[in-house]
Amino acid sequence: MLEGIMKMLEQTAFAELTLGNILMFVVALLILYISVKKDAEPLLLVPIAFGIILGNIPLSGIRDEGGLLWYLYQGVSKGIYPPLIFLGIGALTDFSFMLSYPLTIFLGGAAQVGIFTAFLVARLLGFNVREAAAIGVIGGADGPTAIYTASRFSPDLLFAIAIAAYSYIALIPVIQPVVSKVLVTKKEMAIRMKPPRKVSKTERVLFPILVTALSALLVPQSLPLVGMLMLGNLLREVGNVKRLVEAASRFILDSVTLILMVCVGSSAQADKFLHPVSLKIFALGAFAFVCSLSGGILFAKFMNLFLKDKLNPLIGAAGVSAVPTSARVAQKLASEVDPTNFILMHAMSPNVAGVIGSAVAAGVFLTLLK
Incomplete structure (x- = not known):
């Protein structure tokens, strides 16, 4: 009987469980704790954490060819899921803030400096040019x-790049205030900006069409992301396709995000995740984030040298494309200095510009390095 029990145990996953697998379970539980207890991007981190558990159970075959996650992962490796997520983001996002104060679009561009800075540092650390480009997009x-670029350039590093990107997005409420308080004085935080002008419906409808055409002509490789983003926004602005807007912004976006996060988590297997290369990627991701936040703030301060109506430099940090989290953090910081100072709408302008900017930056890499 004892021999039979031993044979049965040998056929279970317990026999193949490694220390690395156990450590990954601990990582998953830590991520789950942070996402639930601290309410840090739970819609992203909860499925990532559970995906890590699924991907580190031996003998399940769930990630092997023909397994459930193998089929779901095809949407990652083929670059299908990111454009669909952009469709939903476009349907949710109001670009009128950016159109009402177009000068702040430059802040969204300046905040992409972290992408190219991290790219250069990654090259110095020994990553090849395609890997460095994928890592840089974390910024x-x-x-x-980041996932779309990594799936094209460095599929083997996709899990580390994706987890680094979403982890730092979840940490924006922690990282952004630190960077902002170092670079922005309290006097600058108290700067009041003029209310945004009202944007006509014609402008809102024409904008996604013109941006799609311009991006397609200048950076064709950015079209899958920018094009789907603008399609979602066009559906929002025309006003008579509410069912399509709801489908894109709720059912498609939520479903694809859930599947994508589970796939990302399941790809973080112990033999790959617990590796010095992954640690380098996490460090580069943090560096890229800080550079991007700093780039937006410093460029706002530079613009103030020439502007009569000054910009509140806090909105420069919102140039990263974490919509709307980074804009809300900018507003919170301004309110701490002056509770009656409302800069949220102004911060949304570089925030949504950053979404376009990061997609175009990725398109530049995809065009030059294809």
Whole structure:
């Protein structure tokens, strides 16, 4: 009987369980704790954490060819999920803030400096040019774009890049205030900006069409992301396709995000995740984030040298494309200095510009390095 029990145990996953697998379970539980207890991006981190558990159970075959996650992962490796997420983001996002104060669009561009800075540092650390490009995109604070680029350039590093990107997005309420308080004085935080002008419906409808055409002509490789983002926004603005807006912004976005996060988590297997290369990627991701936040703030301060109506530099940090989290953090910081100072709408302008900027930056890499 004892021999039979031993044979049965040998056929279970317990026999193949490694220390690495156990450590990954601990990582998953830590992520789950942070997402639930601290309410840090639970819609992203909860499925990632559970995906890590699924991907580190031996002998399940769930990730092997023909397994459930193998089929779901095809949407990641083929670059299908990120554009669908951009469709939903476009349907949710109001671009009128950016159109009402177009000068702040430059802040969204300046906040992409972390992408190119991290790219250069990654090259110095020994990553090849395609791997460095994929790692650099983490600095845009845009998870889908980071995944899309990594799936094209460095599939073996996709899990580390994706987890780094979404982890730092979840930490924006922690990282952004630190960077902002170092670079922005209390006097600058108290700067009041003029209310945004009202944007006509014609402008809102024409904008996604013109941006799609312009991005397709200038950076064709950005079209899958920018095009789907603008399609979602066009559905929102025309006003008579509410069912499509609801489908894109709720059913498609939520479903694809859930599947994508589970796939990302399941790809973080112990033999790959617990590796020095992954640690380098996490460090580069943090560096890229800080550079991007700093780039937006410093460029706002530079613009103030020439502007009569000053910008509140806090909105420069919102140039990263974590919509709307980074804009809300900017507003919170301004309120701490002056509770009557409302800069949220102004911060949304570089915030949504950052979404476009990160997609275009990824398109530049995809065009130059294809």
